[in-house]
Amino acid sequence: MAAPSVAVDNLNPKVVLNCEYAVRGEIVIHAQRLQQQLQTQPGSLPFDEILYCNIGNPQSLGQKPVTFFREVIALCDHPCLLEKEETKSLFSADAISRATTILASIPGRATGAYSHSQGIKGLRDAIAAGIASRDGYPANADDIFLTDGASPGVHMMMQLLIRNEKDGILCPIPQYPLYSASIALHGGALVPYYLNESTGWGLEISDLKKQLEDSRLKGIDVRALVVINPGNPTGQVLAEENQRDIVKFCKNEGLVLLADEVYQENIYVDNKKFNSFKKIARSMGYNEDDLPLILASLVMNPPKAGDASYASYKAEKDGILQSLARRAKALENAFNSLEGITCNKTEGAMYLFPQLSLPQKAIDAAKAANKAPDAFYALRLLEATGIVVVPGSGFGQVPGTWHIRCTILPQEEKIPAIISRFKAFHEGFMAAYRD
Amino acid sequence: MAAPSVAVDNLNPKVVLNCEYAVRGEIVIHAQRLQQQLQTQPGSLPFDEILYCNIGNPQSLGQKPVTFFREVIALCDHPCLLEKEETKSLFSADAISRATTILASIPGRATGAYSHSQGIKGLRDAIAAGIASRDGYPANADDIFLTDGASPGVHMMMQLLIRNEKDGILCPIPQYPLYSASIALHGGALVPYYLNESTGWGLEISDLKKQLEDSRLKGIDVRALVVINPGNPTGQVLAEENQRDIVKFCKNEGLVLLADEVYQENIYVDNKKFNSFKKIARSMGYNEDDLPLILASLVMNPPKAGDASYASYKAEKDGILQSLARRAKALENAFNSLEGITCNKTEGAMYLFPQLSLPQKAIDAAKAANKAPDAFYALRLLEATGIVVVPGSGFGQVPGTWHIRCTILPQEEKIPAIISRFKAFHEGFMAAYRD
Structure with missing residues (x-):
């Protein structure tokens, strides 16, 4: 009988040992356990929901998908709809026309089949046109490779x-x-x-x-x-x-x-x-x-002025971006108002990366717990408040500095509660470990 | 100024030299060129369409997607539809109920967000149940990893x-x-x-x-x-x-x-x-x-007897499988009727892999053209008929034997024409190279 054929010590060490992914790491796994505990034993924790600020995943936190894109996807995935009268009242006219154009560029006129290895030529043409118009320099569909993410x-x-x-x-x-x-x-x-x-x-x-x-x-x-x-x-x-x-x-x-x-x-x-x-x-x-x-890059061909969906598309998109800007500012101000935290402005993307100046006692306690100080802080934050952030050590940082990454994505109405829970935790943490 | 930073000779040789993929290889690229030629210069070739028998891609060859699955996908991708009255007349009742169940198992109740790294738990539960019912032994969602293909x-x-x-x-x-x-x-x-x-x-x-x-x-x-x-x-x-x-x-x-x-x-x-x-x-x-x-494996949770879509789902699925069986049999018989071709029965999957006994003159001609004999044969077949098959050398075969892989996927009404064009080509090829 042969030795066990698969074990951690005989798998590819590049995968098993060297490859870390903090955004989905220890803190997140712990948060998922706490979420299960909240379901099976409500009231057993000092908070009643987990607030995921660890991952740039807007729609899982309640951000609505953009209507026009979803209309086009639904029509392309189920093209029979295009033959039905009711579809005209359920879908916008430009989504119907866009889906028809896309389907015409797909061999077999249906999604779900294998495409050209680089991606469907018609879509690459549209993307090339979008890039050319964004940059003011020509773009070639043959230079574009579509990937799923x-x-x-x-x-x-x-x-x-x-x-x-x-x-x-x-x-x-x-x-x-x-x-x-x-x-x-x-x-x-x-x-x-x-x-x-x-x-x-x-x-x-x-x-x-x-x-x-x-x-x-x-x-x-x-x-x-x-x-x-x-x-x-x-x-x-x-x-x-x-x-x-x-x-x-x-x-x-x-x-x-x-x-x-x-x-x-x-x-x-x-x-x-x-x-x-x-x-x-x-x-x-x-x-x-x-x-x-x-x-x-993510380049699209959104509705343009004059298209049936343009007004609602613009309202949805502007609404999302303006709300994200307000959330970023509110969180940045909150972080900067706290002792031992400094936070640069979020100019773009979806993240804040504040620096923590932790007391030596907190650093020693983290060492005793065999954790990086920012991981120790993030774990305490999760256990006290249900707020999930990612320790800066997962992204790399100047040695001796400590950070957390916090997304700006929780729904806007939840931001004040997040800020007040965070503040209360942080003040308590600093008081407990004051040198 | 540094040397060119990217060139074939300084890329990873595992990717550039060792990795071949015949299903999308030389013959297919040549077929795409011929297809463009048919569009720009109609009548310039001895056939008027390219018949892709190279890839197991049924929907690109006109096979209709299964309605129930597409209804569910469209509703999950654009969940707003579930709130509209017209949806009840456009979609089957069980597709609406299935989409509602799936959405309830997705955080944020919308597709398009990052999921659990193994795939959405609710879908893995459904797949585990499907496997358990298929095999008669328990299956665990935690052992299932969903991948895109x-x-x-x-x-x-x-x-x-x-x-x-x-x-x-x-x-x-x-x-x-x-x-x-x-x-x-x-x-x-x-x-x-x-x-x-x-x-x-x-x-x-x-x-x-x-x-x-x-x-x-x-x-x-x-x-x-x-x-x-x-x-x-x-x-x-x-x-x-x-x-x-x-x-x-x-x-x-x-x-x-x-x-x-x-x-x-x-x-x-x-x-x-x-x-x-x-x-x-x-x-x-x-x-x-x-x-x-x-x-x-591809395991699904299709409509069951009693569900609103069951009759139409069963008719679509049986229709597809019975037609594929007829196509497989017709192609198998045709191959076996020809001099120098023997073909095993297609019991499953979507392919025939007939063996070619080629005359020595044909093998010598292939060698002179610097091609494997089955690749030489497939290229001639394409140029004479527009039929695209993959040479057996792309899959491996006993040394000294030669094969082609032909899918059973062209639409059923095209099979007789494919057979007669193939026969005419093969007889001409054998006559031209007879020893």
Whole structure:
């Protein structure tokens, strides 16, 4: 009889040991246990619901999907509806016409079949047109690869770029752990560069250069630079001048620029605007031969002025973004009002990443519990209030600093209660561990 | 200025060199070019449409989606419909009730948000219940991982099992190239075992044992056995006794059994029935501690007798399966009527895998064109008739034998024309290259 064929110690160590994903890690699993406890033993905890501020998942927290998109999806998934009279009163005219156009571009006129490996050509044409109109430079459907979410796109690029453990990828710290996990999974080296918290999470070319040179001295072949704009978990929006320096740096050093621009629509400040890295590179005269540029972005072809759904689409979208901006501001102000917390402004994306200055006694207590101080803090916060945040140690941070990532996504009417519960917890925590 | 940062010779060779996928390979790309030519220059080719018999993609060839499933999907994607009066006349009552149940099990009551990493718990509960009722043994939602298609599931398992190039996976030859591609991508060793064409693509334990021992002598650590049942590309259905031997073999040799059962509903013969490997293993008294078993399967919870959609669901499903059985039989008879072609029965799945006995002159001509003889044949077939099949060399075959894989999926009314065009081509080909 053979030894057990599958056990933790004989699986691929790249998967089992090196790959962490804090956004779905220990704190979240604990929160799910507490949620079950609330269901089976109501009243047994000091709160009556779990408030998930750990993951950028608006619709699971009650944000309504945008009507126009859902109409089009429903019609494409069940095209028989297009032959029925009642459909005209249930669906907007432009959704019906859009679904008809999309179906005409799909072989077999139905969703659900395997498509071209890059994605359906007609959809890529529409996306190319959207990118061209956004940037003012031509885009080609043959250069676009549709993936189901950003993660498969990132995994594909890492799989393609990383040949062995000497291939390195420059990544921001703090970063979204998809990048560190994917680099570990594919057996490469994460080359960190630090975002500067004191300048609102600024990206400094001098630091990029230093990290690149240091890692080259160690024999690392640095292949690409990851930039997340708007930032996750840090919520900053890059200035155009900074983007030009980044493009120049990649061009000079022969790096692939992996630009994660999934939050391009989520901008909350008037003095910043989203510029795609493609637009920046083209405006500098660089084409694809000069700079390999991979964009992970969500680009759509929404209703335009004059379309039947335009007014309701705009109202829904503006309503969501304005509410997110108010929530971000309220949480930022609350964090900054507290002893031992400083929080940069959320310019974009869906996150706040406040820094915690914890008393030495709290740090010692965390050490005794075998936890990072911010993980210790987040666990206490969860147990006292039901609020779920992700410790900064899951994203990386300057050694000796501690953070939490908090999304701005709970429904707006819940924000005041979250703030008051958070404040009460934090004040109690600081009092309990005061040095 | 640095050297070009991305070029074929500095990308991961596991992706660029070792990973082939014939189902979407050279012949298919050539077919797409010919299809464009038919659009831009009608009449310029000896046929007026491309007939895709290369990929198991029924809906792109005109097979209608099953109404009940599409109703449920449309309602889940656009839940506002559930509040409208017109919906009651547009959708069946059981689809409305099913969508309501599913939405109630999703946090936020809407599709489109990130779910639990294993998939939505309520759906896994329904699938576990479906598996338990299929097999007669309990199933646990916590053991079920939902993936978007079989490929990500196979990639995940290969990623987990393969640590380095000395880890091997036993795979049938011929096999669906997803397996060879995924093993190459994850840097492992494919350990082939041959299906026996003369016994209807039988799987012989003696051959499995021989291949296992040979590869162990070479220092390969064989970790898993892939079984595809019903077979792809070979269309056979395993006998229960054979399945029991396979289970015993895996148990004795400490192998993970990777059972690809995606075609479990597609059985076309009365003397064979589908048995899941889980049912076989449980019936032998083995539980998960005895045998790590991974099932890639499509299990659903279709309407049952008494439900409003049952009659139409059953009519649609039976209609599809009976028509597929007729198409399989017609193509099988046609292949067997031709000089130099022998074709096993399609008992299940969606494919025929006829063997070609090609004249030496044809083999020499293929060699001169730098192609495998079956690829040369498939290319000629495409250019003469517009019929797209996949050469057997893309799936693996006994050295010196040649095959093509042909799906049974073109619409039934097109089958007679496909057969007569195929016959005319084949007779001409054989005449041209007669020794």
